[in-house]
Amino acid sequence: MSGGHIPFSHKGRSPINAAPSKGSIWIMLQQMFNRVPSKWKFSFLIISLMLLISLIEFSIPQLTQYTIDEVIPKKKYDSLIWIGAGILGAALLLALLNYLNSYVVSKVGQKAILDIRNSMYDHIQRLDMKFFDKNRTGDLMSRLTNDVNLLQQLISSSMLQVVTDTVTFLAVAVYMLFINWQLTAVLLVTFPFMFYITRVFGKRIRLSFRSVQSSAGDVSNQLQDSISGMRLIQSFTNEEFESARFAERNHENMVANIKSVRLRSMFSPIIDLMNNIGLVAVIVFGAWQVMEGKFTIGLIVAFLAYLRLLQSPVRNFSRVISIVQQSAAAFERITEILDTKPEIIDKAAATELPSIKEKIDFQLVDFAYDQGVPVLCNLNLTMKAGQVTALVGSSGAGKSTITSLLIRFYDPQQGRITMDGHDIRDVTLKSLRSQMGIVSQDIILFNGTIRENIVYGMLDAYDEKIIESAKAAHAHDFIRSLPDGYDSQIGERGVKLSGGQKQRIAIARALLKNPRIIILDEATAALDTESEHLIQEALSRLMINRTSIVIAHRLSTIQKADQIIVLEKGNVQEKGTHEQLLRSNGRYKQLHDLQFPQLKAKT
Structure with a gap:
């Protein structure tokens, strides 16, 4: 160790840390769509709902234009009741359809998230020890929890908005070109600039979120190490040192978040500025056309309503893009895990190993x-x-x-x-x-009951077998003396048990499996002299014919x-x-x- 350096790396990152891939958003949406149950029926339902929503949204400006150009000048009082009822009915139906659309998408999306999380957990369990040697627990936990939650956020609140807004934008643009292409052309002049800005900022926002999530993984790593090693930290009175290490990681995460916030804070006002420029162009050009007698006032009012429908997707997208890009970065981190192939696998022609x-x-x-x-x-x-x-x-x-x-x-x-x-x-x-049955010096017990930990050696074992294994490991007597016996909670990693008790539970678990090969890696190291003598006697008997x-x-x-x-x-x-x-x-x-x-x- 060189002069004055602390004996830990402050800058270490998880080896899984690739740059975002081009087109990852569309790949993400495609893969998530492929996980949707009954996706074609779902697609038909959603498209039908969106078409109905668009149709109703189109109808309201038409009623407004008709009121201004026909009802008011010709004083059609009777029509006002029907127009009011029509607009109110359209609003109520629109609210109902939006509710159904949102609920259906969110429900199906949650099922897709469930599938992704289960697939990721199942895949992680099948990866090699080499993978876990090279990747830290905190970062893997962050990917399985935080990154998947970001996808959940996308589906719950944003995915529907992106799809609906895209359909609305295209439909409204086509309709506006149909009713008045000159006015629409004036408005659309600003859109190429908005698309370019969106593309530039989108890439930068995704990179910034990638940094945020990586630094969040480092915070998780630090927390996992500190909490699991709290006895060591306090015994060496290194609380201040660990607080300083955590503060540094936390500060790195804060800096990454501030950079991300700065980009998002710049992006939305620029999009709003472009939208207002388009609004000014429509008002000025439309007013000039009205004064020339080429447009009616009702047409301009209706056109401004359509303009709101056209600009709303762009404005929404400027807000949603941060969530989408954050989800894209999370999806890339998730797929890095899912794309990792285990090296230790069964061959295609693998056979069963005889005893x-x-x-x-x-x-x-x-x-x-x-x-x-x-x-x-x-x-x-x-x-x-x-x-x-x-x-x-x-x-x-x-x-x-x-x-x-x-x-x-x-x-x-x-x-x-x-x-x-x-x-x-x-x-x-x-x-x-x-x-094989393994009992090691590094005892691994799960948070649960003693029974649950012993039965892990044979999940379908009866109580008689469990008790028999516990007796053979000389664990039955101390288990029976506990208030809840075999149903006693042992806490995280067996914190409520002594070292010798934990070791005997681990031995009972291995014995319940009744393996042909027993591996004892310093299996009696945590036992006191009396317990060691008892265990050695039990192991001597149980090693016969194994x-x-x-x-x-x-x-x-x-x-x-x-x-x-x-x-x-x-x-x-x-x-x-x-x-x-x-x-x-x-x-x-x-x-x-x-x-x-x-x-x-x-x-």
């Missing part, structure tokens, strides 16, 4: 998490079925990596791993992983293993039983003497 009966082989396996930094090098290793194989060695020697490769969280760059001669890349992931892989730093827990593999620098340095390795006076003997110096003194 292991003979052995597990690592044959000339090379693996590196990062290119150029090897973890395993030409590893040859055999584990016999039904036996206990212990993996020991220095930190970083590759012990946990071996189990991660075995369960296919990763695939080796070279070599192969077989079970009874079956390459594990040629069998289905489900048949491979269903044979293939067990034990990763341990505490050599006292593996002395009865059938085979101890000593790993150094990604390869096997020595192997044998506890007694054989002690007699060989190699690396295992060194590790043993470091942990048991009193025994070394006696020898």
Whole structure:
């Protein structure tokens, strides 16, 4: 660490951070439309509603023109009642149709959002561990929640407006050209400028929102890290340091938001200015034509009403575009996840893996998490079925990596791993992983009841099986002593339980699965001496006729293993039983003497 730098990166961004793609808005609308259930029936209904709405909106200026040019000059008093009733009826019908239009679009849109969120969550669960190694939890949560919510905002309030306004604009423009092309041509002079401004600002607004959402992901990352590590923060009295880190991320988000607000604040007034220029042109040119006797006053009034209908979509679009562009940026971040392809997948011709009966082989396996930094090098290793194989060695020697490769969280760059001669890349992931139960030092429990956490090992297990597994893990007695027994809430990550209790729940969960292969990664590290003794007894019985892989730093827990593999620098340095390795006076003997110096003194 160089002079005075804090030991964390303040500027790190998630690797998923691509530039917006051209035409993403239309791709977004198209893909969301494809997710709409019964989309063609829905389209027919919406188009019918929009046509009716447009027809009614067209009729009201016609009634206004008729009143001014016919009813008032000719004093048709009787017609006033019918015209008033017609305008009121049209307004009521228009309100009803707008309600139906908005409700139908919002309801169908919510179903599309439901499908997107479910698809995204399902896809994330199927991605490789490499993906989660490279992307931070907070950013992924931000994409799954905030970005999807932005799409929900688009559908709920803006998508209907964009579609309806586009149809209204085209219909009104065609009709205005039909009734008076000269006046319409004067008005439309400003529209090319508005379209150009919209295009320029739209691109900049989308880029600015992209920055906003990226910085929001950084804020989420900081929150996730801080809240999950609050015990560490407070124990080191680093509250001020963490507050400063959060304030910096929060400030970056504020700066990005201010830039976005500045662009939106500039855009709307420019569009309003263009609209007012068009209004001035219509009034001046129309008034001149009236004074020349070429237009009637009713035509000008009706034309101004049509002008409002024509300018309203443009004005609305200037307001909606920020939501649309924000949604486009969110959609790009979502599709980056959905377009990420998992590398660890079943082959087309993958077969079911039979229950292991003979052995597990690592044959000339090379693996590196990062290119150029090897973890395993030409590893040859055999584990016999039904036996206990212990993996020991220095930190970083590759012990946990071996189990991660075995369960296919990763695939080796070279070599192969077989079970009874079956390459594990040629069998289905489900048949491979269903044979394994894992209990690690990093205990993962879900916020819920003890029963829910144990039954996670076999979702359809009966109470008898759950209790049997808990007893085998020596967890039943302490569970029964709790006020709600197996229905006791354990809190987030089991915060209401002790370390030993959490570990025994995790062991019970793995035992309920009744796996053919048990992987214990420092499984007893969090237990006190008494609990460790009880668990060791239970595991000794349960390892019979199972293939067990034990990763341990505490050599006292593996002395009865059938085979101890000593790993150094990604390869096997020595192997044998506890007694054989002690007699060989190699690396295992060194590790043993470091942990048991009193025994070394006696020898």
